[in-house]
Amino acid sequence: MALGLLHGFAGTTHLFGLIPALALPTHLAAVYLCGYGSGNLLAMGGFAWLVGWAGARLSDWGVQAYRLGLGVASAGAIAVGAVWLVA
Numbered sequence: 047m048a049l050g051l052l053h054g055f056a057g058t059t060h061l062f063g064l065i066p067a068l069a070l071p072t073h074l075a076a077v078y079l080c081g082y083g084s085g086n087l088l089a090m091g092g093f094a095w096l097v098g099w100a101g102a103r104l105s106d107w108g109v110q111a112y113r114l115g116l117g118v119a120s121a122g123a124i125a126v127g128a129v130w131l132v133a
């Protein structure tokens with residue numbers, strides 16, 4: 047959860063969180079930032095829950111299924127990183 051929180055505060059926060067808030071009046075900017083932060087935390091928490099749930103189901107099926115899931119996730123992460131590096 048802490049890693050998700052840290053990740054949520056990094057990255058595109060300045061584009062989707064702060065720049066639109068600068069264009070709003072003060073009271074609306076505060077509401078917008080609270081909504082953005084809450085939505086970000088809920089989305090990351092939901093995704094972390096989904097990954098944890100999938101990992102738990104795979105581990106119930108045995109070590110081989112669990113390792114296959116880890117391999118697929120690792121290959122996907124490497125592929126996304128390669129695309130980002132090339133782009």
